[in-house]
Amino acid sequence: MIMDNALPQSPSSSIVIEPRTGYVHVGWLELWASRELFYFLAWRDLKTRYAQTAIGAGWALMQPLLSTLIFTLVFGYLAKVPSDGLPYPLFAFAAILPWSLFARSLERSTLSVVSEGGLIKKVYFPRLIIPIAATFINLVDFAVGFLILIGMMIWYQVVPQWTLMFLPLFVGVALATALSVSLWLSALNVKYRDVASVVPLMTQLWMFASPVLYPASLVPEPYRFYYGLNPMAGVIEGFRWVLLGKAAPDWSMVAVSLVVVALLLVGGVIFFRRVERTFADLI
Amino acid sequence: MGDIAVRVDSLHKRYHLGATHAQDGSLAGALARGLRRLMGRPAGSSRTGESIWALRDVSFEIQKGEVFGVIGTNGSGKSTLLKILSRVTEPTKGRAVINGRFCGLLEVGTGFHPELTGRDNVYMSGAILGMKRQEIARKFDEIVAFAEVEQFIDTPVKHYSSGMYVRLGFSVLAHMDPDILIVDEVLAVGDVRFQKKCMGKMEDVGQHGRTVILVSHDMPAITRMCKRAILLNKGEVVQEGAAHDVVNHYLHAGHIKPYEEWLDPMQAPGNEVVRIRAVRVKSESGQITDRIDIRRPVQLEVEFDVLKPGHVFVPVFNLYNEEDVTVFTAHDRDPAWQRTPRLSGRYVSMATIPENFLTEGVFAVSALMMTETPFRLHVHVPRVVGFRIDESGTGDAARGDFNGRWMGVVRPLLGWRTRYTPD
Numbered sequence: 001m002i003m004d005n006a007l008p009q010s011p012s013s014s015i016v017i018e019p020r021t022g023y024v025h026v027g028w029l030e031l032w033a034s035r036e037l038f039y040f041l042a043w044r045d046l047k048t049r050y051a052q053t054a055i056g057a058g059w060a061l062m063q064p065l066l067s068t069l070i071f072t073l074v075f076g077y078l079a080k081v082p083s084d085g086l087p088y089p090l091f092a093f094a095a096i097l098p099w100s101l102f103a104r105s106l107e108r109s110t111l112s113v114v115s116e117g118g119l120i121k122k123v124y125f126p127r128l129i130i131p132i133a134a135t136f137i138n139l140v141d142f143a144v145g146f147l148i149l150i151g152m153m154i155w156y157q158v159v160p161q162w163t164l165m166f167l168p169l170f171v172g173v174a175l176a177t178a179l180s181v182s183l184w185l186s187a188l189n190v191k192y193r194d195v196a197s198v199v200p201l202m203t204q205l206w207m208f209a210s211p212v213l214y215p216a217s218l219v220p221e222p223y224r225f226y227y228g229l230n231p232m233a234g235v236i237e238g239f240r241w242v243l244l245g246k247a248a249p250d251w252s253m254v255a256v257s258l259v260v261v262a263l264l265l266v267g268g269v270i271f272f273r274r275v276e277r278t279f280a281d282l283i
Numbered sequence: 284m285g286d287i288a289v290r291v292d293s294l295h296k297r298y299h300l301g302a303t304h305a306q307d308g309s310l311a312g313a314l315a316r317g318l319r320r321l322m323g324r325p326a327g328s329s330r331t332g333e334s335i336w337a338l339r340d341v342s343f344e345i346q347k348g349e350v351f352g353v354i355g356t357n358g359s360g361k362s363t364l365l366k367i368l369s370r371v372t373e374p375t376k377g378r379a380v381i382n383g384r385f386c387g388l389l390e391v392g393t394g395f396h397p398e399l400t401g402r403d404n405v406y407m408s409g410a411i412l413g414m415k416r417q418e419i420a421r422k423f424d425e426i427v428a429f430a431e432v433e434q435f436i437d438t439p440v441k442h443y444s445s446g447m448y449v450r451l452g453f454s455v456l457a458h459m460d461p462d463i464l465i466v467d468e469v470l471a472v473g474d475v476r477f478q479k480k481c482m483g484k485m486e487d488v489g490q491h492g493r494t495v496i497l498v499s500h501d502m503p504a505i506t507r508m509c510k511r512a513i514l515l516n517k518g519e520v521v522q523e524g525a526a527h528d529v530v531n532h533y534l535h536a537g538h539i540k541p542y543e544e545w546l547d548p549m550q551a552p553g554n555e556v557v558r559i560r561a562v563r564v565k566s567e568s569g570q571i572t573d574r575i576d577i578r579r580p581v582q583l584e585v586e587f588d589v590l591k592p593g594h595v596f597v598p599v600f601n602l603y604n605e606e607d608v609t610v611f612t613a614h615d616r617d618p619a620w621q622r623t624p625r626l627s628g629r630y631v632s633m634a635t636i637p638e639n640f641l642t643e644g645v646f647a648v649s650a651l652m653m654t655e656t657p658f659r660l661h662v663h664v665p666r667v668v669g670f671r672i673d674e675s676g677t678g679d680a681a682r683g684d685f686n687g688r689w690m691g692v693v694r695p696l697l698g699w700r701t702r703y704t705p706d
Contacts, residue, residue: 015385017370018378040410044396044403051398051439122393123411124370280372281298 020277026269031126041133046140060141061148064100068093075213084215084246087156094243095212095236097149101142102174102232103203109134109182110199114189117283127276128269131186135179142171153243163242170238173254173261177231180261183268187275190282211236216249228253231261288382288463288494289345289368295376296338296363296518337363338374339518345511347382347462348492350485352505352512352526354533360518361498365465368496383462383494384413392452397441401432401451404440408455422458429484430454431477450477457484463494482508502530502605534605534645539669541565541573548588553652553662556594560629561586562650564670567635577643577674577681577694581636585650586629587662593624596661598632599651603666605644610692614655639681639696642689643674 050056068089075081076088083091112134113120113127120127153160189195210232211218219227227233228250234257237249338360345351355361366372368379394411395404405426409419419426427436430450432443440448456464466485485495486508499505505512509526514533522532544561545551551558565582566572575581585598602610615621615632647666653659678684681696 014383015370015381016378017367017374017381019374019376036416037410040407044399044407047403048396048398119394119411121366121371125411125413277373280366 020274026273027126027128031128034126034129037125038129038133038136041129042137045133045137057144060144064093064096064145065148067096067100071096071213081214082218084217084240086158086240086244086246090152090156090158090244091215091240092213093149093152094239095210097142097145098170098174098235098239099207099210099212099232100145101138101171102178102235103207104141105135105138105175105178106182106185106203107199108138109178110185110189111196112182113186113279114193114196114283117279120283121280127279128272131179131182131272135175135182139171139175149243158244160243161245163245163248166238166242170235170242173231173238173258174235176265177235177261180264180268183265183272187272187279190275190279206230206232209233215240217247224250224253225256228256229260231257233257286347287344287380288347288349289351289379289496291341291343291364291368291377291379293377294338294341294364294367294374294379295336296360296367296372297334297336297375299334336518338367340377341515341518341520342377343513343520343523345494345496347494349511350495350497350509352509352529353496353498353515354500354502354505354512354529355515355521358517359515361515362467363518364515365467365496365498369465381463385461385463392448395440395448395452398439400439401427401436401443405451405455408452409459412456412459413461414459426451426454426458429457429480446477453481457481461493463496465496465498467498500607502534506530534671539573539645539647539671541668541670542571543664543667551588552664553587553590556591557587557589557596557652557661559585559587559650559652559662559664562648562664562667564648564668573670575670575672577641577672578638578677578679580638581641581670581672583634583636583648584631585652586631587652588629589625589627592627595620595622595624595654597621597653597655599653600634601649601651602636603647603649604642604692605646608692610641610646640693641672642691642694643672645669645671 050059053059071092072089076083076092081088109131112130116130119125120130185195185199207213209227209230216224216227216233216237234249234254237246238254240246241248341360341364353361353364363372367374368381369385392408394408396407399407402423405423406416406419410416427433430447430453432447432451435443435447440451443451456466482504485497495508497505497509506527511524512526512529513520514522514529522529542561542563544563545559548558548560551560553559561584563571563584563586564573564575565584566575567580567582569582583600585600587596587598589596598615600613602613604610613634615634617632647669649663649665650667651660651664652662654661674680674682676682676686681694682689
């Protein structure tokens with residue numbers, strides 16, 4: 001299904017429907033033309049997620065706050081994990097915030113294609129919108145959590161530096177990382193529902209491979225390069241850097257992980273576009 | 284582009300049966316196959332399970348502004364064709380070209396979320412169908428008024444009655460203004476009054492130069508609204524042409540026959556206690572026929588073998604008209620057998636539909652065999668035979684000398700009397 005003229009709204013366009021073979025282009029124009037649908041999907045998710053709940057968006061805060069509390073008790077207080085001289089709750093929360101953004105995005109986005117199966121079987125629209133919307137929507141929970149973080153920074157009297165301007169970069173990398181993996185997984189999940197069971201396991205392992213509970217400085221020097229291959233290591237260290245004034249992350253490390261993300265992302269888009277034609281038949 | 288709205292060129296679609304989520308489709312299975320391949324062993328049959336051609340070499344053209352009908356029995360490939368045209372799924376071979384802004388609709392209320400209000404869902408559904416936000420906003424009042432849900436527009440649709448839900452869903456679609464509109468059986472929903480309103484809207488759409496593809500079991504609607512139609516059977520185009528001819532072909536040639544017999548007892552539909560061996564439509568003189576004058580009775584006959592003695596059986600006929608409406612259900616009320624366990628052997632049950640009772644048109648008959656208490660359905664042979672009731676305009680039937688459109692599911696010749704008082 002390749003569109004000669006990728007704008008569905010243009011009245012003079014003609015659509016050619018035929019089996020896809022070989023190279024499949026991404027269809028950026030079509031994707032851009034459907035941006036309103038992206039807003040609507042995100043808006044619908046937000047509106048329905050906390051429908052008929054008593055504390056509504058309060059649940060968005062519950063999870064990171066509880067994690068911080070437990071981690072502080074277990075790792076900060078009992079196990080006395082070092083926190084680079086920062087108060088452990090702040091140290092942990094500054095990591096849990098981007099980590100939750102990443103993990104929720106990865107999980108939701110992976111399941112998104114199958115859970116929108118009803119739509120996929122009924123109407124045509126650029127399928128890429130689904131995992132993208134499911135990723136970006138988590139920015140809302142992130143924003144709410146960020147308010148808490150500001151509160152904690154005031155409480156602990158930590159003043160951010162000029163480096164704060166890099167914050168959007170790290171948020172972007174967290175989202176891109178989630179999307180780069182979930183594009184593959186959400187498409188695979190259509191045929192192999194095993195994926196849905198693998199993802200929670202994967203995020204859990206991934207968390208321990210990221211400096212959420214401990215500082216990256218704890219990782220022995222010879223392994224730093226491999227550690228840097230995990231983009232979330234750079235993101236979390238970056239968050240602590242821009243918000244709490246910790247040492248800057250190793251930029252060569254960040255660069256390596258950016259290359260990894262970019263490759264995964266491009267591959268993911270191509271893979272997704274290649275297999276999306278079978279979605280309606282398999283869901 | 285010219286004046287062609289849709290050109291379909293030798294479309295094929297193959298579906299693989301099974302082997303999607305089964306063991307063959309699991310990750311473990313795929314990994315095992317990959318490993319075997321890596322180790323240089325044959326990967327086994329990579330395609331277990333059978334495949335079927337849901338569409339085979341389907342070609343047709345639709346002119347701009349035409350209302351085009353697609354008919355066929357269930358499983359004839361209509362839905363697959365629609366799914367390909369609306370780009371939900373991809374053809375296996377062949378191609379289709381669509382000129383113009385297009386709106387596919389496989390179901391009313393696409394994109395509705397039960398937790399959202401009517402208002403939100405109008406926007407949601409509109410966006411999914413490809414409308415711009417301003418466009419929806421502009422037409423919003425019209426959409427809501429057409430659906431007649433003004434009062435409930437800020438209520439979550441999960442609290443809607445099914446009628447309200449369907450009305451709102453259709454209304455969004457009807458206000459889309461696409462160049463090409465696909466409608467699949469939407470007219471079979473909602474109450475009769477709203478159905479009429481939908482039909483009116485659809486006819487409007489057709490008259491405004493837009494192209495409509497109408498898929499329906501409602502044959503009168505197809506003949507009334509479409510100029511041309513195609514008939515699909517088992518994925519192939521059986522006939523293409525004037526809607527009236529195609530509908531007639533569908534209703535008469537090969538799709539209805541006045542009798543069905545199973546000579547091989549093992550092939551006969553049934554279970555271990557009873558099997559239906561034949562179903563027939565006969566005239567009052569006992570001739571098997573598929574054409575009966577409206578002024579003559581129709582005899583329905585079912586022949587069956589009772590294989591195990593001691594059961595009470597009730598033969599049942601269901602009668603359906605062209606619009607797929609169940610005209611009646613009739614249980615054998617022969618007092619001799621109503622509560623009497625039957626001995627094994629061959630039985631023939633006959634039911635007589637009185638003259639001057641059915642309308643003109645084509646009817647399908649299903650034959651069933653059941654036990655009423657405790658209820659058990661032994662056999663159900665859906666739409667196994669059919670016949671046509673003719674009205675020859677002799678003036679002595681219910682129609683009299685009136686030649687216009689005649690309504691009603693049945694057409695009884697009632698007993699009329701007149702009392703006259705002179706001035």
